[in-house]
Amino acid sequence: MAEKLAIIIGAGPAGLTAAYELLDKTDIKPIIYESGELPGGLAKTVNYKGNRIDIGGHRFFSKSDRVMDWWLNILPLQRQNIEGDSTVEISYRNSSRTIAAISEGSDPEETDRVMLVRNRLSRIFYGRKFYDYPISLNATTIRNLGVWRVIRIGLSYLKVRFFPIRPEQSLEDFFINRFGLELYHTFFKDYTRKVWGVPCNQIKPEWGAQRVKGLSLRGALFQAIKNAVSRDGSIRQKDVETSLIQRFLYPKYGPGQMWEEVARIVADRGGEIHYRHRVVGLTRDAERIVQIEVRNDLTGETTNQPADHVFSTMPIKDLIECFGDGVPPEVAEVARGLVYRDFITVGILLKKLKIAGEQRTVQDNWIYVQEPDVRVGRLQVFNNWSPYMVSDPRHIWIGCEYFCNVGDDLWSKSDGEIAQFAIEELDRIGFIDTKDVLDSVVLREPKTYPAYFGSYDSLDTVREFVNRFENLFLIGRNGMHHYNNQDHSMLTAMIAVENIANGVKTKDNIWSVNTEDEYHESK
Numbered sequence: 001m002a003e004k005l006a007i008i009i010g011a012g013p014a015g016l017t018a019a020y021e022l023l024d025k026t027d028i029k030p031i032i033y034e035s036g037e038l039p040g041g042l043a044k045t046v047n048y049k050g051n052r053i054d055i056g057g058h059r060f061f062s063k064s065d066r067v068m069d070w071w072l073n074i075l076p077l078q079r080q081n082i083e084g085d086s087t088v089e090i091s092y093r094n095s096s097r098t099i100a101a102i103s104e105g106s107d108p109e110e111t112d113r114v115m116l117v118r119n120r121l122s123r124i125f126y127g128r129k130f131y132d133y134p135i136s137l138n139a140t141t142i143r144n145l146g147v148w149r150v151i152r153i154g155l156s157y158l159k160v161r162f163f164p165i166r167p168e169q170s171l172e173d174f175f176i177n178r179f180g181l182e183l184y185h186t187f188f189k190d191y192t193r194k195v196w197g198v199p200c201n202q203i204k205p206e207w208g209a210q211r212v213k214g215l216s217l218r219g220a221l222f223q224a225i226k227n228a229v230s231r232d233g234s235i236r237q238k239d240v241e242t243s244l245i246q247r248f249l250y251p252k253y254g255p256g257q258m259w260e261e262v263a264r265i266v267a268d269r270g271g272e273i274h275y276r277h278r279v280v281g282l283t284r285d286a287e288r289i290v291q292i293e294v295r296n297d298l299t300g301e302t303t304n305q306p307a308d309h310v311f312s313t314m315p316i317k318d319l320i321e322c323f324g325d326g327v328p329p330e331v332a333e334v335a336r337g338l339v340y341r342d343f344i345t346v347g348i349l350l351k352k353l354k355i356a357g358e359q360r361t362v363q364d365n366w367i368y369v370q371e372p373d374v375r376v377g378r379l380q381v382f383n384n385w386s387p388y389m390v391s392d393p394r395h396i397w398i399g400c401e402y403f404c405n406v407g408d409d410l411w412s413k414s415d416g417e418i419a420q421f422a423i424e425e426l427d428r429i430g431f432i433d434t435k436d437v438l439d440s441v442v443l444r445e446p447k448t449y450p451a452y453f454g455s456y457d458s459l460d461t462v463r464e465f466v467n468r469f470e471n472l473f474l475i476g477r478n479g480m481h482h483y484n485n486q487d488h489s490m491l492t493a494m495i496a497v498e499n500i501a502n503g504v505k506t507k508d509n510i511w512s513v514n515t516e517d518e519y520h521e522s523k
Contacts (some may be wrong), residue, residue, distance in 0.1 A: 003029055004026075004027065004028045004029065004308045004309075005028065005029050005030075005031060005305075005306060005307055005308050005309075006018070006019075006022055006028045006029065006030045006031070006307070006308060006309040006310070006311060007031055007033070007279075007292050007305060007307040007309070007310045007311070008030050008031065008032040008033070008310075008311045008313075009032075009033055009279045009292075009310070009311065009312045009313055009314045009319075010032070010033075010034060010035075010041060010312070010313035010314055010476065010479070011032050011034035011036075011039045011040070011041065011259070011263065011273055011275075012039075012040060012041020012042060012043060012259075012313055012476060012477075012489065013040070013041060013043050013259065013476065013486045013489045013490050013493075014041075014311075014313045014475040014476030014477075014479060014489040014490065014492055014493045015032055015034070015041070015311065015313045015475075015476065015493070016032070016039060016040075016259055016262045016263060016266065017070075017262070017489070017490040017493040017494060018030065018311045018473075018475060018493035018496060018497055019032055019262075019266045019271050019273075020262055020265065020266055021493060021494055021497040021498075022271075022497055022500075023266065023269045023270065023271055025497055025498070025501045026497065026500060026501050028308065028309065028500070029270060029271065029272075030266065030271040030272070031271070031272045031274070031305065032266070032271065032272065032273040032274065033274050033277040033278070033279050033292075033294055034273065034274065034275050034276075034277065035276065035277065035278040035297065036275065036276070037275050037276060038256060038260075038275075039256070039259040039260055039262070039263040039273070040255060040256040040258075040259035040260070041259075041313070041476075042055055042056060042445065042448060042477070043055070043058050043255040043256065043258070043259060043486055044255070044256040044259065045253060045254035045255060045256025045257060045260075046256075046443060048347055048441045049391065049439070050391030051347065051349060051382070051389070051390055051391050051395075051397045052253055052254050052256075052382065052388075052389040052390075053254075053345060053347050053382065053399055053441075053443060054254045054255055054256075054380065054382065054385060054389070054399070055343070055345060055443065055445055055448075056343065056345075056401070056445075056448065057365065057366055057378075057380055057385070058254075058255040058486055059120065059248040059249075059250065059365075060115070060248055060249035060250055060251070060255070060258075060486075061247075061248040061249065061487075062487035064487055064491060066491075066494070067487040067490055067491065068249075070490070071115065071249065071258065072115060072249075074258060074261050074262060074265075075113055075114060075115040075251055075252075075257070075258060075261065076106045076113065076114060076115065077106060077114075077115050077117070077249070078106055078107065078108055078114050078115060078116050078117060079106045079107045108252050108388065112252055112253065112257070113252075113261070114251075114252050115249045115250070115251055115252075116249065116250045116251070116252060116386055117247060117248075117249060118247065118248055118249070118250045118365075118384075118385065118386070119247055119363075120247060120248055120365060121363050121364045121365060121384070122364060122365055122366040122367070122368065123364055123367055123368070124187065124367075124368045124370055125367050125368065125369050125370065125371065125379075125429070126186075126187065126370040126371065127144065127371075128371070128429065128430060129144045130144075130367075131144060131187075133366075133368055135179075135183065135187055137150060137153070137154075145186075149182070149186075152182045153180060153182040153183045153186070154180075155182075156180035156181045156182040156183070157179065157180030157182075157183065158180075159180070159181075160176055160177055160180050160181065164177045165177055168205045169205070170200060170201045170202065170203060170204065170205060171192065171200045171201070171203040171204065171205055171207055171208050171452075172184070172189070172199070172200035172201040172203075173201075173205060174205040174208035174209065175188045175189075175192075175200065175208060178208075187370060188200065190370065190372055191368065191370045191377075194370075194375065194377050194403060195341070195377055195403045196341055196403070196449075196451065196453075197341065197403070197404075197405060198453060202453055203451075203452050203453050204452040204453065204456060204457070206452055207452040207483060250385055250386055251386070252386055252388045253386070253388055253389065254385070254386065254389055255486070274294075276296065276297045276298050277294050277295070277296055277297065278294065278295050278297055279292050279293070279294055279295075279314065279322060280293050280294070280295045280302065280322060281293030281322050281324060282310070282319075282322045282323055282324075283304075284323070284469065287468055287469055287470055288469060288470060288471050289307055289310045289469050289471055289472050290306065290307065291304050291305065291306050291307060292304070292305050292307055292310065292322075293305075293322075307471070308471065309471045309472075309473070309500060310471060310472045310473070311473045311475055311479075311493070311496060312472065312473070312474050312475070312479050313475055313476035313477075313478060313479040313489075314478065314479065315338075315340065315447050315450075315478040315479075315481070316335055316338055316459075316462055316474070316478070316479070316480075316481045317335050317336065317338045317340075319335075319466075319474075319479075320332060320335035320462065321335070327465070328465065330461055331461055331462055331465045333455070334455045334458045334459065334461045334462050335455075335462055336455075337454045337455025337458075338450070338451075338454055338455055338456065338459075338481055339450075339451040339453055339454030339455075339456070340446070340447040340448070340449060340450055340451060340478075341403055341404075341405065341448060341449040341451055342403075342404050342405055342406050342411065342444070342445065342446045342447065342448055343401065343402070343403060343404070343444070343445040343446075343448035343449070344401070344402040344404055344410065344411065344418060344442065344443070344444050344445070345399050345400070345401055345402075345442070345443045345445070346399070346400040346402070346418060346419055346422040346440060346441070346442050346443075347397065347398070347399055347400075347440060347441045347442075347443070348397075348398050348399075348400060348419075348422065348423065348426070348432070348437060348439075348440045349395055349396070349397055349437070349438040349439040349440065350395065350396040350397075350398065350432060350436045350437060350438060351394075351395065351396070351436040351438065352396060352436055353381075353396055353398075353431060353432060354430060354431060354432050354433045354436070355430055355431045355432075360396070361381065361383065361384075361396050362381060362384075363384060364379075364381055364384060365380065365381065365384050365385055366378055366379070366380055367379040367380075367381075369429070371429055373428070373429075374425040374428065374429055375402060375410065375425065376400050376401065376402060376422060376425050376426070377401050377402060377403050378400075378401040379398055379399065379400055379401070379426075379431070380398060380399035380401065381396065381397075381398050382397040382398065382399060383396060383397055395438065400422040400425075400426065402418075402422075403449075406446050411444070415441075415442040418442045419440040419441070419442055422440075423437055423440065447478055449483065450477060450478055450481040450482065450483060452483070456481070459481055463511065467507055470505060473496040473499075473507065473510065474510075475489065475492040475493045475496055475510065476489040476492060476493070477489055479492075480492065480510075480511065482514060483514075484513070484514055485514075488513055488514040491513045491514075492510050492513045495509050495510050495513065496510050
């Protein structure tokens with residue numbers, strides 16, 4: 001009997017999870033084709049002279065027990081300082097369980113194969129001052145904004161509580177209903193345009209429903225009061241809104257370490273991974289994909305590979321092009337109209353952060369830069385994600401994140417020009433002093449964020465077309481054009497493999513991931 005083959009397009013979290021699950025639960029051999037040079041997709045870790053960059057930041061947190069257990073099966077939890085015990089208690093669903101904390105390979109000073117427990121701190125930088133993220137009306141906020149502005153925020157919030165915008169037709173409506181008009185204008189309107197390149201009133205409310213599901217000014221205030229009374233130090237904080245999570249897991253060398261380890265396991269168990277190989281064509285027979293065409297980007301050679309199943313994490317726009325002629329015109333039109341936001345990270349190595357004064361650095365993982373006079377959107381301090389991300393602990397290693405479009409004025413600059421641009425922006429807002437810069441590097445990531453505008457409203461047209469092919473499974477963020485986090489992407493892959501193993505034909509359960517009320521966050 002011929003060996004069954006599953007072709008997986010992309011070695012990101014969804015693709016590698018699919019390969020791992022296929023080897024674990026079926027007799028199907030996975031063959032992964034990855035256009036890049038590293039496993040992990042957007043969750044890869046780039047090593048620049050011993051200093052590691054996490055593209056976009058990936059917190060390992062999920063409200064899915066399945067995902068949490070999966071991660072810890074790959075990378076054991078770090079040793080905890082608990083006298084007389086060898087376990088860590090993890091609270092979840094109003095109950096608890098224990099995880100072995102002192103075991104072989106769980107001390108980061110002794111081994112690399114370890115998952116760290118990290119504290120989360122994210123803040124907003126606006127008006128040359130720091131604010132809590134998400135915003136809360138505490139003493140710092142009142143002092144920074146001024147009493148009268150805080151009063152206006154409170155009154156506008158009360159107004160929208162009595163007279164909400166119905167129906168919510170845009171992201172602007174979504175934010176106003178949850179935070180009030182004054183707070184929306186202060187912290188959401190301009191920053192969202194910086195991120196997406198279009199005004200909030202042109203973005204669908206689904207984006208807000210996914211990213212800040214359930215969060216509101218009332219919820220943030222309630223959480224602040226709750227935190228003042230009782231501090232929850234558990235990792236599985238299932239009763240805390242995802243935007244308020246205080247602790248998370250993180251691989252010693254960044255998210256890419258997780259996916260490098262998974263890639264190694266997949267290869268050891270008989271799976272194949274081919275880097276710098278791009279899928280450029282699909283051959284179909286009635287309602288099945290029977291073959292794919294692959295191009296080796298190093299040699300330019302193309303080959304054909306038979307397929308019993310196909311898992312696609314590639315952007316839907318590119319996938320539909322792979323079908324060639326015969327795609328219904330309305331499907332091709334929607335696919336061409338899908339919009340993506342692209343991403344540039346500038347890694348800057350520093351002697352110190354000027355804004356930290358004598359402390360040399362800050363404790364933040366992320367800083368959301370909402371200053372209107374600079375284009376940088378966020379800053380990461382990689383030392384605070386994991387101290388092992390930096391080759392020399394005396395140095396500060398930061399990532400400046402820019403949201404842009406391929407071909408725009410920023411993307412079109414040379415790497416040297418972009419690095420200098422970022423350094424000048426950070427100097428202008430007082431974050432750094434240019435004399436403290438030791439080195440820099442520029443990384444570009446196209447199609448990082450699937451957008452909820454363009455032809456997004458008609459995505460079901462494409463979905464209905466691809467669902468006709470019983471052995472084709474769209475999974476992951478770009479694979480589904482759905483703003484999934486790492487754990488969402490993994491769950492889509494897990495469910496797709498389960499469907500194959502159990503003979504389930506419907507794909508509705510795959511598409512329903514991250515549309516339910518329960519939210520899973522890893523990033």
